Structure formats: C-alpha cells, structure tokens
Amino acid sequence: MARGREPVSRNIYLSDEPKAEVPSVYVAGEMVTVLRFEKPCDRERTKLLGWEGRFEPVECVGKKVLVEPLKDLKSGDGFLLVVTLADAKELPFTVTARNEQFDHQVNVFPDKETKGALQSRLEYTEYRERILKEENERFRKEASSIDHALAALLARDALKMTPFRQQYVSLVKNPKGAELLVTVLTSKKPDKVAVIINLKNNSPSESWSLMEARLVAERSGEQRPFALRATQETWGPGGESGQIAVVFDASAFDLKDGLDRLVLELFRRGSGIREAWVFLDRHLLGL
Template sequence: MAVARDRKPYVRNVYLRGNPKHQATSVYVTGEVVTVLRFQQPCDPARTKLLGWEGRFEPVECAGKRVLVEPLQDLKPEDGFLLLVTLADGKELPFTVTAIAQNKEWEWPDQQVNVFLDPESPAALRKQLDDTRARERRLEEANERHWRENTTDHALARLLKKGDMKLTQLRVRRRWFFKEEGMDLDATFLSGKGKAAVLVQVTNRDPAKAWSLAEARLRTTRPGEKAPILFGEARPFALQKDWGELAPGASGTLAIVVDKSAFTSQEGPCDLTVELYRHDGLLVGHVVLDRRLVR
C-alpha cells in the first residue's frame, strides 16, 4: 500500500540573525487557511501591516504575540506580499507572504511559524534540537524508501512514468477513459512477462482548487464487487508519479506495476482493484486489473 504519511500541523521555526530588517523571510500560505506567526514578545497592531492585501487577504490580525494571515484564495509562487511586523519594542521584521512552488512536493504551506530573534536563547536552542532530530528522521525515512523502491517493479514504474514504454517488455492491451467530479482519468492497461501495469493520466478539471493524491490501494476483488473494496486482501504494488500537486487544468502521470503473484489470494486466482484517494480522503476513481493480463 502506498499511503501518504499522516500529517501533523506543519510548524516551522525561523531563526533571525544579525539585522532582520535587511532580509525578508518567506512565509508559505494556502487559500482559506490561517497561518500563524508566533513571536517571543507582543506585536504592535497599529504598526503591523500587509501591503496590497485588499481583495486577496482577510485583514491581518495581531493577537498578543501572534500575527494571523489568511489569503482568500490560493496564491501563485510568483506572488509575493510584504508583511511588516512591528514588535512592542519597536523592532520591525519583514516577511514575504507567498506560495510553495509546485515542484517542491516535499514541502507544505506553513500553519505556524515560530520566529526567534535570539538563536542562543534556551527556547530557540530547544527548537533547533527538535529540528535536527526531525531532519535525521526524514533522512532515515528517505533512505528506507530508497531501498524499498529499489525493485524491478519500481524500475518498470519509473520507465512508464517517464514515457519510456519501449524500454520495457510491457505492451498495451486496452484503454479506458472516464470522468469523475472535477477530474479526468485516462487509464492504459499493459501486460508483459509475469507483470501487469496501469498507466493513468490524471487531469484536474477543478477551476480553482489543486489536486493531490493521498493514497492508492490495491486489493483483491471478487466478481461483481464494487469499490470501495472493504474486505479484499491488500496486495503489494509499485507506484510512481511525476507530480506532487496538480494545479487547476494541469495533468500528471501515475504508473502502477503489479507482479503476477499478487493475482492470487487465499481463495485462489483473483482480480485486483486499484483505488485512488485524493488529499481529503475521498475515493475519486478506481480501475480493475483483470487476472488475464498476466496469463
């Protein structure tokens, strides 16, 4: 099963050294979601302002040591708005409010940004230690994922994702095009020696919202059974995709490769169903892999 890791609130720590007025720290936001900037001392509401916010943001609010920013809709990475925060002692801190670049699928918009003006303070040092431990965990997970995906099936999925079908022994058997709410799916079924695959072209038809994949499931399927498959056996598969988040109107490719052994359950030979779940957990599409693909 390929599953997105459960997301905790994304809290980022920022350590400002030297004269913070000489540099603007980026704050990454998303539409209709409040991002909180948290400081070590109260802010001055009268001298805290976001330039050019009218029609794009809710009014910026200061609440003690916190500044709240909420865009009315998603921003583009090239958008940048200057947020000037003034602390109670008169110190001015500039920030650039913007959006995550689409190709940085490993990053998330900020939900809270903790700002430290003294990196050597006990609170800042504790946060730096937490950051170091978090980086080590991410490196360990990336290393584990690298070895887990160092298989023949993942290599085939990577070739399919890049459009290098001619470099594989897989051949197209049939295609299936269907529409779901806000998206189009164009599925190409392939088979080869002991392998079956499905190549899915996903197009986001939502005029305003981005689309991302939270989870893909592969389960054994009885004849006539319909998705979601609740009681089928989970089967292993290789998944590769060339996108992290699809902007409105954008398309991306998803490749899934399944070994012949996956088409056998405790009850004998079986078909398999691939289920695709979007970022909010909604099942948005499914395709059935017929066991005859690996005959």
C-alpha cells in the same frame, strides 16, 4: 484544504542584516495562518496595511498573531504585516500566496541564538536525518526489486523491454483538471499486472502532484503491495504530461474476503482528493 493547497508548518529565522529580505507568509482564503513568536506581541502596534475588505482584522493573542484572508489572494498580491513585540522590536512580513501550499503555522525566531531557536534547529536536523535514513533504506530495497525495475521501464515507454502485453485502455477527461489515459497490461511467467497512467494537467494555473497511490481490495479496503515509478513529481499547468507506472504480482488478488477485484487509487497532493481510480478484475485480466 484551501482549494487544493496543502497546509504546512515551518520555521523562520530572521536576520539582523540591514539588507536582509523581508520574509514571506503564505496564506489561503478563509484559512487562518498563525505566526508564533518567542515573546508576546503588542496588539496596538501590530498592523496589516491595506487589509480592509480583504482580511479579517489581525488578531494578536499572547505570543501569536492570526491572519485570515476573506478569499484567496490574486497572483502577485502582497500586503505588509508589521508585528511589534512587547520589547518594541518591529518585525516586517510580506503576506502573499502560492499555488501549492499555505502556511498553517509559522514559528518566528528573531534571534538565531536563543534557546528556542537552537532547539528548533536541532529538532529539524534530527527529523531530516531520520527521513534521509528511511529514504536510503527504501531506495536500497527498491534497487533490488524486479517490480520497481519493470515500473521504471514502463514509465519511460520501454514496453518492449518488459514481458507485458496490453489488455485494455480507458480515458478519463477533466477539462480543468487532470486528463488520464489508462493502459492495463499483464504478463505470464511471472504472473504480474501493470498499469500505465499517462497524465496531462489541463489546469491553466495550478500544478498537479501525486500525494499517494493505493492498491486496495474493493470491498474490505485491504492494502496490497505494489511498485510505482513516475517520470516526474509535479505536472505544470497548461498541458504538461508525463507517466505513472504501477506493477504488482498477481498474488495481490489473493484476498481474505475471497473476491478477485482490486482498485488502484491516485490521490492528489494538497486536496487529498481521489483524482482517479482503476478497477482491476482478475478474471477479466485472464489471470
């Protein structure tokens, strides 16, 4: 991952309209971005203007064009890439950067009605339909979940509306990254554990997003079920803060290895790095 940016693959469908916006291609330092076309490109007439000292020489290999900056571009940087296909058609692109992601591969379709373009759009539509069905099923299950309802209340500072009582608080500070105030709570009848994480993004320029949370056995890595709710999906730079709440049943401590210690892990989107972790011991929590 390029300094916390997530690689993505996407499609671009070009327009023949004279005033159509020049599409952008997002790159990251020392990472290769591949532009893939339906027709071979003309190596001699494919150029990146002003690339000297900033990029490796642009490579044109068959139907692919490879672009690799030597280092991350500065905010606002933009370079004109002109790809000429074997049929002499010229296609302009703006090579630039953005904070959260960079293009691993861009599939370019100059004509929206070609077989490849139509097939690509059909596959994407089917993919989105499948994802939406899965999300709807997940939302349906979560709507009837007591743990998700409790997590939603805790994420919105409605502790008094829940059965939880505070056990301990800890603070993790990263001057240039995330600052996390962690509160661990428990309840009796039902026996449950909750973790509230107040996250503040101290980065002056980069946003922070949660990629994944896991509740695992410390020794075996066995994953345990839990409910999670957050006040937002992304924390903006410059000190934006918000809360993540996790709730799980005390039976999650009933592990195959016989130990009574779990770890709640948070992974940051883009880098995939474990940003924070909380050790939870059944005996220390009085369960």
